[in-house]
Amino acid sequence: MEQDYRLFIEKVKRKTGIDLSLYKETQMKRRLTSLYQKKGFHSFQEFFQGMERDRELLYAFLDRMTINVSEFYRNRKRWDVLEEKIIPRLLSKNRNLKIWSAACSTGEEPYTIAMVLSNFLPLSEIKILATDLDENAIQKAKIGAYQERSLQEVPEQMKRKIFFKDQNHYLIHEEVKRTVTFKKHNLLADPFDKNFDLIVCRNVLIYFTEEAKNSLYKKFSASLKPGGVLFVGSTEQIFNASQYKLEPIETFFYQKIE
Numbered sequence: 243m244e245q246d247y248r249l250f251i252e253k254v255k256r257k258t259g260i261d262l263s264l265y266k267e268t269q270m271k272r273r274l275t276s277l278y279q280k281k282g283f284h285s286f287q288e289f290f291q292g293m294e295r296d297r298e299l300l301y302a303f304l305d306r307m308t309i310n311v312s313e314f315y316r317n318r319k320r321w322d323v324l325e326e327k328i329i330p331r332l333l334s335k336n337r338n339l340k341i342w343s344a345a346c347s348t349g350e351e352p353y354t355i356a357m358v359l360s361n362f363l364p365l366s367e368i369k370i371l372a373t374d375l376d377e378n379a380i381q382k383a384k385i386g387a388y389q390e391r392s393l394q395e396v397p398e399q400m401k402r403k404i405f406f407k408d409q410n411h412y413l414i415h416e417e418v419k420r421t422v423t424f425k426k427h428n429l430l431a432d433p434f435d436k437n438f439d440l441i442v443c444r445n446v447l448i449y450f451t452e453e454a455k456n457s458l459y460k461k462f463s464a465s466l467k468p469g470g471v472l473f474v475g476s477t478e479q480i481f482n483a484s485q486y487k488l489e490p491i492e493t494f495f496y497q498k499i500e
């Protein structure tokens with residue numbers, strides 16, 4: 243790894259606790275280089291000095307490195323599998339499900355989980371933990387105001403049940419918001435809670451190195467109850483899942499071996 247980027251990684255880690263060396267290098271470097279060039283800098287070192295002086299630049303960096311793209315029912319067919327197969331299976335053992343949406347971005351994912359569960363349980367019985375590294379995204383998630391384009395996959399009847407409309411946005415009803423607790427959490431640094439029935443972690447592992455992914459699968463597995471399920475993104479199949487005490491039960495769903 244070239245010196246300029248290596249030193250930048252060290253300094254960013256000291257300043258923010260974020261370890262860029264655990265993210266795929268080529269991709270991350272390309273994203274950050276185009277940002278610093280746009281801001282008029284010529285090297286990572288110069289860019290870091292800029293970030294020390296100007297908080298706005300630090301925010302721009304955080305915004306660029308956390309890719310917040312999300313939508314409700316992202317890869318809709320997978321959510322149908324969750325609803326038709328996985329949730330009934332989990333509920334047959336226990337009605338009090340402990341659920342975590344890890345790297346939840348601006349909230350579309352945990353609110354989708356709430357929508358799916360609302361077909362089985364009253365909203366007052368639904369509890370979802372939702373975490374992300376990016377405080378800005380969490381703030382937006384808590385506000386719960388969305389553009390029509392992120393609702394494209396939401397079933398019509400669910401749209402009416404979960405959202406109300408103001409002039410420009412679809413807003414999440416308060417009693418739906420209450421089902422989700424949002425917290426800041428760094429998957430690559432912070433401890434994991436235990437005893438989850440369902441962990442949904444989608445479209446973030448693709449940004450991490452193989453080594454980081456490997457250690458995360460171990461940690462997710464340790465955080466699941468026996469029989470609990472990990473739901474990953476549609477490009478994030480786990481090879482050799484059994485080494486993590488996980489077993490594929492549907493495409494992109496892995497059950498902790500009992």
Ligand SMILES: C[S@@+](CC[C@H](N)C(=O)[O-])C[C@H]1O[C@@H](n2cnc3c(N)ncnc32)[C@H](O)[C@@H]1O
Binds near residue numbers: 308309374427444445
């Ligand atoms: C592309 S979004 C995925 C959102 C949602 N899970 C989905 O599938 O639509 C990736 C999210 O991962 C978060 N992220 C990146 N690195 C992280 C880390 N180390 N710990 C927790 N979240 C992280 C980003 O802030 C971003 O919100």
